[in-house]
Amino acid sequence: MTITKDHIGGLLFLGLSVVYGYYAYDIRMFPGDQFEPFNAQTVPVALAWIGSIIAILMLATASKHSADRLTFVGLDLALVAKLMLLVWLFAQALQWLGFLLSTIGFLLVGYWLLGERRLKTLLLASVPFALLFWFLLAQVLAIYLAPGRIWQWLLGV
Amino acid sequence: MWDGIFTGLETAVAPFNLMMVVVGCFAGTFIGMLPGLGPISAVALMIPITYGLDPASGIILMAGVYYGAVFGGSTSSILINAPGCASTVVTAFDGYPLAQKGQAGKALALAAYCSFTGGTIGALILLVAAPALATVSLSFQSSDYFALMVLGLTAVAAFSGKGQVLKALAMTVFGLMIATVGTDAISGIPRFTFGNIDLIDGISFLLLAMATFALAEVVMSVLKGNHRVEDAPMDMSSLGSMKLSKEEVKNIAPTATRSSLFGFLVGVLPGAGATIAAFLAYGVERNLSPRAIKDKFGKGALRGLAAPEAANNAASTGSFVPLLTLGIPGSGTTAIMLGALIAYGIQPGPRLFVDNPDVFWSVIISMYFGNLVLLILNLPLIPYISRLLVIPKPILIPLILFFSITGVYLVSFNSFDIELMAIITIIALLLRLLNFPMAPMLLGFILGGMFENNLSRALIISDGSLAFIWQRPLTLLIMCLAVVVLLMPVIGRFVGWRRLQGKASMMVADKGEG
Structure with missing residues (x-):
């Protein structure tokens, strides 16, 4: 059957x-x-x-x-698993590192996983974007973004 | 009615709301152009932004994004033969061959004019039909509503395509099951929370919509390795003229009008939507055309491009009729809008017309503005908007993932939601691989609460008896319609089988005579 x-x-x-x-x-x-x-x-x-x-x-x-029949031929299961793991890690990082650093990390690793290897592109597409997005949320829209537990422990903020 | 129209006009022409239409159309066009991301994902991505706006502005923005995404889908269909969404697949049949002949500009202009015609005719019918239907539906009782929910849910399954009916029904039930997670609104008892505090409020609609559409759509393209495939390069310098000759306009006008009316009617049917409207309009127009033109279909026929474009836009407008008047969404996209309206504390349905006339009328009027914006602003700017598509996919995909995740996080500020999103995305991927449609699940989830409330009210009024189904003629009529809709695929199969049997017996008889 x-x-x-x-x-x-x-x-x-x-x-x-x-x-x-x-x-x-x-x-x-x-x-x-x-x-x-x-x-x-x-x-x-x-x-x-x-x-x-x-x-x-x-x-x-x-x-x-x-x-x-269900077939997995030609499907990049490993990459999807890595991306989902990255999403889970981003959720953890948000609590520990805060929004800005987590975003930079998420984007850097995300680009790298999908095949981008040029360091200049990796940095240009993540750091300025994350800074701008953080500035828009925290400074322009005045949305409170928790700084992350690690900073609270280290700096007492 | 005129008071309402003026209130709506006043709201729609407020500078901020006009800006929302323009922003929505632009954002929608861009997202819709990205292959794989359709209007549902585009509207889902906009929800977090609309939470900060007032209800009328929020829904105007979403309507603009909806139109823009359908238009954007047509653009990528014509230019690179990669439909942004299912409803524009038919556009590529004749649009892409036209582009290959060096008439991309003409094809884009024709698509925009026909979309405008479809949208305009749709908006005009909506202007008349919606209040009339809303007035009638004011007399509806909870049993009628319950019957309407059953009709809406079964219709979505029935229109889901050959061999998909049971799967769509299963997904509808799955959506209803997810809606029961959390505190029961009637008794206050927690259900299926397994002691997890994060589940007490249930699963957020935004989270489910993002995970099953925006996120799952992008991850699915990664799973299939589409991020490694380069799209066909777009040569914007050879778009060609965007002008249509008088002869061509004369030739196409009846097609656009016919397809608009037809598309609107199909769009009104719950679950049918723009995709079915586009396919049917293309088929009808092909059959109506004279032999010489019929042969050109699929090779760059202007009528073949005009029909689906007019139909899918008119159907998009038509799908607002059941949403605004009955509170039952006609498509996946309007299901998301329903969820957003409920989040605003607005209950779409016949009372919307009375309680929130500004929302009701401004949505209808801004739809017309949306079509105008697409025609006047988007069309000339297409070469520039398309340049955004040159962002390489390894950069674009993580950005879309990021926007989907933060869209949910910035509403709840709870990282558990992100973890739940990842889990739901994996489930959605598996279901997609097994050919389960996603829209019925979202519809079941959104209608779940209302479904349970109306059923409980009807049962309590009739003292626990199911007699409420046949005691009110209207409830009985709607329930009968639901049964007919549900049985339609079975009847269709039976008719097809009988036809085959008839043909087979005729062939046997012919052979016997021979």
């Missing part, structure tokens, strides 16, 4: 609906709410059932052509 994208999609959605349904029945309610015509569980439980039915229909009507 050929496992196609439709099969994987149907199975994933069935799994999601079952897990969602399990937690839907777990939603706490106020005493007596279970006798009300509508409570916090009504819609989630209904969605779990509808989702399961759709998933089963998806599996039943799934394409069996080998052309519809």
Whole structure:
């Protein structure tokens, strides 16, 4: 049997609906709410059932052509993983280093990951941009940007 | 109505709002030109900026970006055969061959004139149709609204294309599921938060829109290695003349008018949108054309360019009808605008016409201004705006990523949102690889809250009985429509199968006779 994208999609959605349904029945309610015509569980439980039915229909009507198989050939998964890691690191850096340094770091590494190797371009496209953007936010629009915990520790600001 | 129009006109011609139209059209044109980034991503990228504006200015800016992005998509379709969005794919069929013949200027001008015609006719119909529909829908009750939500959600799935109906339905349900995360608005009980304080308020609409469209779109292009592919160079010096002869205008005018009316009607249907309108208008115009012109379609026919351009702009305007009058978005882009309006504390729907006439009318009037700006300002500036596209992709992609992330961060100032964005982007990528459409999920998510509120109200009024579905004729009618829309793909398949069976039996009979 050929496992196609439709099969994987149907199975994933069935799994999601079952897990969602399990937690839907777990939603706490106020005493007596279970006798009300509508409570916090009504819609989630209904969605779990509808989702399961759709998933089963998806599996039943799934394409069996080998052309519809999921393939990762030609996809740059490693680069995407690196970019997503960079996004996560940017989130951490914002708390520790502050907006300006995090932005410079994010852009520098981002350009480098995507193949830009010229040092001059790397610096020109990141440092002035980050400075300008920071100035616009913090000075012109007067938006408070936390300086980062590391500066608070080191300089006590 | 005239009072409203004057209020809207007054708001729309305020210098700041006029500036918003111009800025929106320019920004939209630029973003729309970038291959892969369509109007949905363009509007999503603008949301954080609009949070700092008043509702009328914010929605005017987004409407300008919407038009600009559709126009920008046409430009890259014509110049480099790389449609910026799905609705301008058809534009490339005849636009690019024209550009190759050295008539890029003429093709761009024609696209702009037809977009203007489509937008103008659309705006004029909207001016009359929207208030009329809003007046009727003032009598709607919660059961009718619930039925309307069901219709909107099923229609999106039904129009999603062959073999996609179940996937679109699944994504709609997924969106509704995501909408249940956070504190239940009715009982105040937290649901699916797993003890995480950051999830108590639920998942932000902006975060979801950015992660599933702007961010996922860019990361998808990286995944496919598109950042390494150089776009075809644009030779701006050989655009050619932008003038159309009298004969050509005469020839195209009926096409543009027909396609505009047709596009508007398709745009009004929830879920159909500009892409379907453009494809259908192209097909209709091809069939209506005389044999000699029909053969030119696909090789640089002016009619083949005029039809989809007029239709997709008119459809973009048409998709505002269900948004402004019923509070149900007709497309992914208007779904994002609905989310933005709700964030402003404005509830689109029949009450918008009464409670916020300035927003209602200024949006309609600024749409017309938007079309005017595209024609007068954008068209002559296309050679200059296009130069921005020479920014190399290794520089452009991290910048778009940065704007998407900071757009969300600068609203909540919570780095957890960025982490959640990364997770949702990865899920969205996987779903895209499995051919799941994204727009139905966003629609389900945005309508989720209203869907649950109206269902609860209707159920409580009818004391827990589902009889509310058939007790009110209007609710029953809308529910029947939803069922028909849902069954349409199945009926279509059955009809196709019967036709094939009929042909097969005729062939067997012919062979028998032979």
